[in-house]
Amino acid sequence: MAEKILMKGNEAIAEAAIMAGCRHYFGYPITPQTEVAAYMSKRMPKIGGTFLQAESEIAAINMVIGAAAAGVRTMTSSSSPGISLKSEGLSYLAGCELPALIVNVQRGGPGLGGIQPSQSDYFQATRGGGHGDYHMLVLAPDSVQEMADMTVKGFELAEKYRVPCMLLADGTLGQMMEPVVLDVENIKTYDKPWALTGTGGKRAHNIINSLSLNPEELEVWNHNRFDRYAKMEETETLYEEYMMDDAEICVVAFGIAARVSKNAVAAARKEGIKVGMIRPITLWPFPEKALLAAAVQCKHFISVELSMGQMIEDVELSIRCSRPVSLCHRVGGIIPTPEEVLEAIKKANQ
Numbered sequence: 001m002a003e004k005i006l007m008k009g010n011e012a013i014a015e016a017a018i019m020a021g022c023r024h025y026f027g028y029p030i031t032p033q034t035e036v037a038a039y040m041s042k043r044m045p046k047i048g049g050t051f052l053q054a055e056s057e058i059a060a061i062n063m064v065i066g067a068a069a070a071g072v073r074t075m076t077s078s079s080s081p082g083i084s085l086k087s088e089g090l091s092y093l094a095g096c097e098l099p100a101l102i103v104n105v106q107r108g109g110p111g112l113g114g115i116q117p118s119q120s121d122y123f124q125a126t127r128g129g130g131h132g133d134y135h136m137l138v139l140a141p142d143s144v145q146e147m148a149d150m151t152v153k154g155f156e157l158a159e160k161y162r163v164p165c166m167l168l169a170d171g172t173l174g175q176m177m178e179p180v181v182l183d184v185e186n187i188k189t190y191d192k193p194w195a196l197t198g199t200g201g202k203r204a205h206n207i208i209n210s211l212s213l214n215p216e217e218l219e220v221w222n223h224n225r226f227d228r229y230a231k232m233e234e235t236e237t238l239y240e241e242y243m244m245d246d247a248e249i250c251v252v253a254f255g256i257a258a259r260v261s262k263n264a265v266a267a268a269r270k271e272g273i274k275v276g277m278i279r280p281i282t283l284w285p286f287p288e289k290a291l292l293a294a295a296v297q298c299k300h301f302i303s304v305e306l307s308m309g310q311m312i313e314d315v316e317l318s319i320r321c322s323r324p325v326s327l328c329h330r331v332g333g334i335i336p337t338p339e340e341v342l343e344a345i346k347k348a349n350q
Contacts, residue, residue: 001217002181002182002183003181004179004180004181005180005181005182006177006179006180007022007097007148007177007178007180008035008123008144008175008176008177008179009105009144009147009169009173009174009175009176009177010032010033010034010035010036010039010105010147010174010175011035011036011039011059011179012144012145012147012148012151012182013036013077013103013148013151013167013169013174014035014039014040014043015039015043015148015182016147016148016149016151016152016182017040017073017075017101017151017152017155018040018043018044018047018049018185018209019152019182019184020073020111020151020152020155020156021045021073021155021187021188021189021314022046022049022073022074022075022101022155023048023049023052023072023073024049024050024054024064024067024072024073024074024075025040025044025049025051025052025073025074025075025076025077026059026060026061026063026064026067026075026076027040027053027054027056027060027076027077027078027083028053028054028056028057028059028060028078029053029066029078030057030078030081030082031079031107031115032105032107032115032117032171032175033077033078033079033103033104033105033174035174036077036103036105036174037051037053037077041053048170051116054087057078057082057083057085058085058086058088058089059084060076060078060086061076061086061088061089061090061093062089062092062224063076063084063101064076064089064093064100064102065092065093065096065098065100065229066314067100068098068099068268069096069098069195069196069208070195070196070197071192071194071195071196071197071315073099073101073155073159074100074101075100075103075107076101076102076103076157077102077104077315078086078102078103078105079101079104079105079106079107079171080102080104080106080107080108080109080113080118080120081107081109081111081112081113081345083102083104083121083124083129084116085123086129087101087124087129087130087131088130088131088236088275089130089168090102090128090129090130090136090164091128091129091130091131091132091210092130092210093164094130094132094134094135094136094163094164095132095134095207095210096209096210096336097162097163097194097208097225098162098164098166098208098339099155099158099159099161099162099163100158100164100165101151101154101155101158101164101165101166101167102136102164102165102166102167102280103151103166103167103169104121104125104167104168104169105169105171105173105174106118106119106120106121106168106169106170107171107333108120108331108332108333109121113334114333115171115331115333116171116258116333116334117170117172117173117333117335118170118171118188118306118307118331118333119169119170119254119255119256119257119305119306119307119310119311120182120306120307120308120310120331121168122168122283122305122307122310122311123284123310124197125138125166125168125284126138126283126284126286126314129166133222133225133226133259134225135163135229135284135337136163136164136165136166137154137157137158137161137163137164137165137166137232137236137282137285138165138166138168138283138284139153139154139165139166139167139168139238139281139282139283140168140169140254140255140280140281140282140283141169141255141281142173142254142255142256142258142259142279143165143173143177143178143259144176144177144178144179144180145181145281145341146177146251146281147167147169147173147174147180148180149183150167150281152183152187152238154166154167156187156188156189156190157236158165158234158314159188159189159190159192160188160190161228161231161232161236162194162228163228163232168255168283168307169255170255170256171333172256172275172335173255173256187328189305193206194206194223195206196209199299213236215325229285232285233285236282236285237282237285237286237287237288237289237290238280238281238282238287239278239279239280239281239282239287239290240258240278240279240281241276241277241278241279242262242265242276242277242278242279242291243265243266243269243275243276243277244276244277244278244294245276246274246297247276247294247297248273248274248275248297248298248299248300248349249273249274249275249276249296249298249299249300249301249302249345249348249349250275250276250277250278250291250298250300250301250302251264251265251275251276251277251278251301251302251304251341251345252278252279252280252291252301252302252303252304252311252315253279253303253304254275254279254280254281254283254311255306256306256335257304257305257306257335257336258277258279258286258304260304260335260336260337260338260341261277261304261338261341262277263338263341264338264339264341264342264345265277265345267338267342268345268346268349271346273345273346273349275345275349276292276294278290278291280311283311286314286318287318288314288317288318291318291319291344292318292319292320293307294319295319295320295322297322298323299323300323300324300325300348300349301315301317301319301323301324301325301326301328302325302326302327302328302341302345302348303325303326303327303328303329304328304329304336304341304344305327305328305329306329306331306334306335306336307329307331308329308331309327309329312325312327324348326344326347328340328341328344
């Protein structure tokens with residue numbers, strides 16, 4: 001049995017990326033994710049990898065584009081304001097159909113905001129992040145173990161579908177320490193016949209490009225991309241259900257908010273309230289079918305968030321607004337307490 005190691009969430013991301021075959025990291029320090037870059041700066045030179053602290057977040061994401069085009073596993077990490085600077089590059093990654101992992105350990109905003117945890121980049125992540133018609137695959141861990149596991153999965157799915165993948169965490173998960181098992185087995189890799197590796201005179205030249213001045217051609221590109229997204233929605237949607245068998249109230253939460261909510265659900269059950277929780281693990285694709293199925297038996301939904309209410313819109317859309325949905329939230333870097341979530345559950349049960 002693999003040994004458990006006590007690690008900080010940010011460090012678990014970095015080590016898991018290395019284990020997944022990432023040898024090219026480009027980033028820029030920003031709280032609360034700086035430990036990812038710091039860890040990579042120590043480990044990459046020892047394993048023949050490349051660590052480069054770019055002159056800016058914009059430079060870092062463009063270096064990722066270059067490395068991804070060459071077919072290597074590559075990543076960058078940042079926190080909310082830094083991800084905004086990378087948004088043009090995210091669109092180029094999607095337009096060029098290049099796989100890469102982008103880590104966002106969220107902090108409060110808008111603007112510089114604060115350095116405390118937040119989930120207010122939900123819209124930015126799930127609606128693309130940059131300009132144009134596209135999606136990123138978005139994974140939302142709720143533990144240090146999942147920070148590691150979802151890092152590996154992010155690289156795998158990014159390559160499988162040729163899409164950028166975002167690991168969307170928050171400052172709490174990045175900074176907390178928990179025991180983690182780093183599993184080095186069964187890591188999937190995919191052939192990349194499209195990569196710019198040099199031809200050796202044995203094949204036609206590959207071209208990676210996101211520019212098309214032909215409207216009909218660009219329309220076909222977008223339709224083809226969304227056909228792939230539809231396949232991802234069918235086969236890659238991930239979520240966890242907790243005490244949902246007979247639930248009449250459904251709490252929906254992800255990341256650190258889900259950990260708080262699970263305690264509140266357990267406390268409410270002790271008081272005889274039939275409540276359960278659905279935790280989206282992929283924020284895009286969002287588990288619409290699971291929520292729509294839950295709406296058959298549940299009379300009320302509660303979206304628990306560290307934002308002013310962003311995921312709540314996807315909850316309402318998923319259930320076709322067939323049930324009331326209330327919001328339990330804190331912002332500014334404050335995490336809702338189990339007692340606050342329990343109070344919201346009691347109110348919904350009245």
